[in-house]
Amino acid sequence: MNESPSQIGLRQWIWRGFMQSALIPLVLVETILIACYLLTNQAIRESQVDYLERSAVDSLAATAEQNSRIIRDQLTHIAGVTQLFADMTAHALLGAAASSDETLRSTPEGALFSEKDTGGAASFYSSITPADKRDLVKVGKLSTLDPLMRGLKEREPMIASVYFNSWDSYNRIYPWIQTNAQYPSNIAIPSYNFYYLADAEHNPTRGVRWTDVYLDPAGHGWMMSAIAPVYRQDFLEGVVGVDITVGDLLKDISTLKVPWGGYLILVSDDMKIMVLSPEAEHDFDVHALSLPATSNLSSGGEVKAEGLDLKKARDTRELAAALAQHPRGSSEIVLRGRTHLISWAEVQPAGWRLLAVADEEDVMAATNSLASHYRNIGYLMIAGLVMFYLAFFTYMWVRARKLSHSLRRPIRDIGAMLGEIGNGQWFPVRARSTIHELDEMAGSVLAMGAQLSFSEIRRNNAQSRLNLVVESVTAGLWEYRLDTDCLSLSEEFCKRFGVPATLLERPRFYEHVDREDVSALDLALEALRSGSASVIDLELRLLRPDGSSIWFLCRGRLIDAPDQKVSLAAGTFVDIDTLKQVEEDLRRRTLEAQGVSKAKSRFISSMSHELRTPLNSIHGFAQLLRLQTTDDQEDAKSLDEILAASQHLAHLVDDLLDWSSLQAETPRLQMRVLEVNGLMRECAEMVRSQAEAAGLDLQLQITSPALSVLADARRLRQILLNLLSNAIKYNRPHGRLLMGAVLGGEGRVELFVEDGGAGISAELQGALFEPFQRLGQENTAIQGTGIGLALCRELATLMNGSMGLVSESGVGSRFWVDLPEGNSAPAVRKRLLSLCFVGNDEATLRCLEHSLAGLVQLSHGLLSHCLAQLQSDTAPDIMLIDCDALGDDLVDALYALRRVAGGDQIPLILLCTSPRMIATLGCEFQAVLKQPLEPNELRELIHAMLQVEKPNV
Template identity: 55%
Template sequence: MQEDTDMSELHNKIGLRRWLWRAYVQSALLPLVLVETVLIACYLLSNQAIRDAQVQYLEQNAMDSLSATADQNAQIIQDHMGHVAANTDLFAHMVEQALANPAHTPPERFATTADGARYSPRNLGGAASFYSAATPLEKQDLGKVGSLASLDSLMEEMKNHQPLVASLYFNSWDNYNRIFPWFETQKQYPHDMRIPEYSFYYLADAAHNPGRLQRWTDVYLDPAGQGWMTSSISPVYRGDFLEGVVGMDVTVGGILEEISRLHIGWGGYLILVNQEMNIMALPHAAEHDFDLQELTGHDTQEAVKSERFKPAGFNLGMRPDTADLAKTLAKAPNGRAEIDLKGRTHLVAWNEIQPSGWRLVALADKSEVMAATNNLAGHYRHIGYLLIAGLVGFYLCFFTYMWLRARHLSDRLRDTIDGIADMLRQIGLGQWQPRRAESRILELDRMAESVLVMGQQLGISENQRNAAQQRLELVAESVTAGLWEYDLEQDRLHLRGEFVARFNLPGCELLRHRLHPHIHPDDAPRLDSALNALRLGVISRIDLELRFLAPDGSEVWMLCRGRKLELEGEATHTLVAGTFVDIEKLKQVEEDLLQRTREAQAASQAKSRFISSISHELRTPLNAIHGFAQLMHMQATQTGADTQSLDEILLASGHLSQLVDDLLDWSSLQAEAPKLTLRPVNAGRMMHECAEMVRGQAETVGLELQVRLPEAPTHVMADSRRLRQVLINLLSNAIKYNRPGGRLLLGVEPCDEHLRIYVEDGGEGVDPALQGELFEPFQRLGKENTAIKGTGIGLSLCRELAELMQGRMGLHSELGVGSRFWIELPLANTPSSVGRVERSGRPRVIHLDDDEPSRRRVARALAGVADVASLDHGGQLAEALQQGLPDMLLVDLGVDGASAISQLNGIEGGADVPVVMLTAKPDPSWLSFYAFRAVLLKPIDVEELRELASSLLVKEEPHVH
């Protein structure tokens, strides 16, 4: 196993050449590569950042240019359309004047179709006329036709000066159409054509155009056979009657021809969209992106018998691929955006053409816009790749050179290091002057010199060690009884020193069992157990007290100490070395001290039993004295006699009773610490209960008790009865040692993982020099001869109780200002048990009385102070006592009271429960048989009962045994 470990460690070591190469790589090559990599990364990142900035700039520039182009071209289109609209209004005005004047030209010669439609059969260089058969021949107004004939020259001039205008026309309410230039209307128009049903008429009527303004129609198929077009129309009124509508037709082909003259760059194009998002003009360059082919002509010779608009495919909002574009265009009259068409991102800019509300939309493929920038970015990226390739080639050559250099250096260093290692090997074998190794490296040469000096010093040290070892053995033999060694593998002991001769033992190695006859039979197993544990590796040290048997049969105590030693030699083995020390005199002193301790404990227990006995013996006559004094005070009060002497007796007996209770508590703590049950206690509720118990006492001396409870329910680990005793004691002291009108405060503050409850008064304070003595028993700091009564035990009891509850107690006091006493308890971490503890936290009082008003007054007086169980006859007491002893018994002897007291005294610990007699007619003879703690006259004084309960409920039964 050891050889495998050595081989494993050997494999984990590296040679000098490899170590140098690693050092080169880690300290020089890797940092250089890292720096170069960071530089190239910075170059690539900066190049990318510059490219992104350029792309962003060019995108913005392209978008600005596209927007400017859209604005400029929209203005051009708007100018053309504006001229058309203005001429339309002029044409409408001239028609109104012509219709208002009678005809001055001879009527035209018309032909009539078989279906009853009237038309102009020949081209006379003017306009064509068509009267639909929807108006009977006899109702056709030829006078109107003659009046309009005077406008043919005007229509011709307007047509010639407006390249976009394909034709001009007038349509009347009675289905008459006059259109320029002339064509064979009877072949193109349906014979029964109802003109008011077409958009180029009804869009100008009163319902669609109440303002009588110029309007533009949607793109529709021209009934005159000129293909798809839009019309600029304007109404012609005679008074309030719509006589007809004039219009100028602009073909889609004409619009496309005009748009094609406008240049936007980057292979982009312009489209024209109306307010309903219908494409009015789609150039050839856009047909691929929109999967549409513009409609510019009519491929049939049939007449257009009904109104026809462009198909739904030309509406951007009704196509899934252009719905987003339609929403974008509808948001604002002008703007810019990016959209996807055919999977390619396009830059879009648009502007509104007034007053038609059309939008001229400019589109350009983003990839075409950014093509030059992307080519430049690719060029710089290739430069970066070339730099990386050059760097890799350079470092391959550099690494090769460094590897050869490391190999040469390692060979030179290895020769010198092997020489120094050989010197150390010879020194290890005891040859203190080995052959010196030589090296041209100054540090290695100095190392060889140092090894040579080290060998000389080791030789000197070895001689000194041998001498010191001899002296050490002499000293060890003088301070110990003997030395011993134990070989774990051979289970043999080697003893030497005075110990060997003293107990007549052999001075050489001996087996363990041969030592047993010289050890006390009770101690030999302990020695065997310790040596076996050493052999098993369970322990590495032993420390035993053994009794050895002297040759005369006497017993001598010896301290046997030793520890395990790992020795390295030709073969590794383990020894335990130790000493024997004579501790016979120490054992005698220890036995003497133990005997004296037992005597002191017996005296302390006798004192505690004496104090407890005296206290119990004093309590019985004191209860009788106090009870008789109370009865006499009641009788004297009823007869109006002087009660001053009785008041003194009551005051003195009460003081003596308190002294006896304090002595019992103190003696119980001194004799044996009580077993406290620490459970979560609601600190706020406990503080409130204690405050209510002493509030009457405070108000009697003119003090106002202020209480600052925790903001949220907070629980501490404590014994609820003992915590109440501590708080009542602190509050009572604060009341007794306060000044009239002084401060009286019960509060709480957090303190790390604890809660600090404090009582603060406005008394005279405690001198800092005397604060250390304040918690000593029977110490009142000079208040013994004052009118303030006390025993000096209360604070000592409180501190001991606080420590038993794993807390602590202290004070902060200033002379002339006041004092703050506090108890600090750990916070509870088990809220799940809080509910159960809180229900049993209050004192339990049994009230035996058949007077219902008296029971109600007692319950009201002890509300918030104790849990009261009201019984109306003595038979219920046995059931109540099964739940445990009460903290106080209130009894009226007229209701089985004597039986109740006997039941209580018959239970273990029941005689220590305070009993208070309630009576309407006191009988002094009762006090001869029962020990009452107090007597209260009915009807009960609520404040008197509350104050009495506050003083009695905090007293705990003594735990003296």
């Protein structure tokens, strides 16, 4: 049992209505708007962050590139000065010997050195060179370079020292230093990178080379040198060098301004930090490099800087790898837990990397502050909205209480009015209300009471009339008492059939029922008594007093008694005798119409052979005569007329048979999935010669990907060939001729044929698909029957499709066929038509294989083999019969072939040495060829037969 829904008061109902229809949607809309505001603010912030990040990277990259270019220009200038010094040194060594007031002392180990500073350069001759091998003349020549060396040092602040190193371990350096304290006595100068980097092996171009950063032995701190070779012809006399201090070269780097409070860092080519600012010391967790005041050269051959190695620090390993791989670039790195943006550029020719670094939080500070401000605004809006709706809900609750009180009293009074009307008091006291709608409702209740009073009067009158109508429409009423098994009939019915107007026992009532219908009535009444049925509905014949019968429809049902015990059934007798007579007359006429239809079908079927046989004989005999006649003879034109007329009559017979077969019975269709492109190509090849003869170019609109339809292949080919034939016949020379397919909606495919003919006016298009309707073309030279389009529409309907056209006068027409799309579109290969050769002549068989290769699928054998194929599903499409091989049995064989089911549908080509005799056989065939076989003539005949669709009657 269904539970009654929970009830609520009017006040709660009004409050829920406010909540559901107004308050909740309003809160939802406001919430969505605030959410949109916050999301938009976040999206704008993210866009600004992306833009500022790109701008910061671009700005840092520009800063690094600009400062690296400044350093590169300074190094290039020093390289030029070094080359000048090398050229002047070579010139001095080639000049005459010069006197020198320089005094050289010897160390205990045997090395020579200048003892005191006389304002010139310092000299040192290593003890590794024997005393008798030392070239003191060279020392005198090099002393002439002191003014040049002093000038270079004074005019270039970055230059720390200028020197010359010879192949025999002689060193001359300005400004003067205590060489015996700085250099080992047995120093082999050519083994140091100050020398060998410029020799012929390492510097074949004899240009200026740069050393790595190193710690200066003379105590000038971190240095690098520009060195250049000095040759006397091809002999390397030595190497000149210009030392520059890294600190002087890069002293302005730490003071350069980088956007967003950033800074610059200089890194060597082996990824060691050379210069960094105090801010960078904190971020990279290092202190400024402290350099020793002095340092002696060791006995090794190379001196390197030992700053902070980026490759060894955990946070900077990836950065070091990027710096080593790319001379320019940008990246992000986390230093001390904060993300930093880094851009770098290469400093040539030293191979250093100049890094511009900025803290990402400093870059995004303004944007983050603005986003926080707008986010706080959003929070304030949410708080304000909550306060507003608390006050608004309180106000709405008070209004709901007042509104419910204003509605409750008049609704209660209106309910009381309805209760009085339900008790039969049609005119109760009217309720009053200040609400216009409720007052109108009270008036409507009064009007309803008045209407019910009037309706009650009309119901009583209608009941009286209904009783009269029932007695007039039915022949009688009956009641069946189940407990006593007796029937009672209406008075008029008893008078009509001479039945006593009293309770009748069932057997006595059966005396007035036709003997053939008693058993059915008895079964129906027994079903009522047993409870297996509750209604009765049967036709029976009752007997008049004169013994004649009349048909009645007896209907009735069980009637429930107030105590729920079934004891009575009631119903009516309806006179259906006239209806039965009409039904019998209709059945008789239907049988007569079916007989006429069968007679028509038999007549058409028999006439098909009677018409085809003489037509084929006429056509074949005319072909034979035409083959023996040239185009310039007088009989040629008459024979062409006979051929055209016979072909037209054959088409007319085929169309009539097709139409009649469709009207007689629904043909059996073999529905399968067909690939549209292959089918269109096949049809196009069949009519292409016909189109070319009419001066038309048939175009195909191939679909990609390939489409497929669910249809009968033969019937769909018949429709397309008919549409193509019409498009060719009713076209204009050089007009449009197009066939294609498009994918429609809801799984449908539309195949169409367009022509550029005269078109069809709108008022004539409605009659276009009627049979035997040619729209005024009956008296023209264009042949036709007017059945083709009607037949095509019938076939399309049978394949669950539809057909129609779109045409415009003077432009052309587009006929379309709409079919269901296939479930799949397999790549269907075009099927070759099969041709069976009945005969065993080897020469003819070889000619067929050679001339029909690729056009048909060839098979051969005896006539019995072909008859066996006809009885199976592998019947050939065309048969070529060697009449000479059959001999006198030819006529019997042809008649036997045509009598087999389906044999009258196969085109026959007869082959014999005497074609003139074949025309007198009286058997149906399509063409005759003469032995020996001409290949070109056979191919033309096969092409012509492929263009004609075979009938299926």
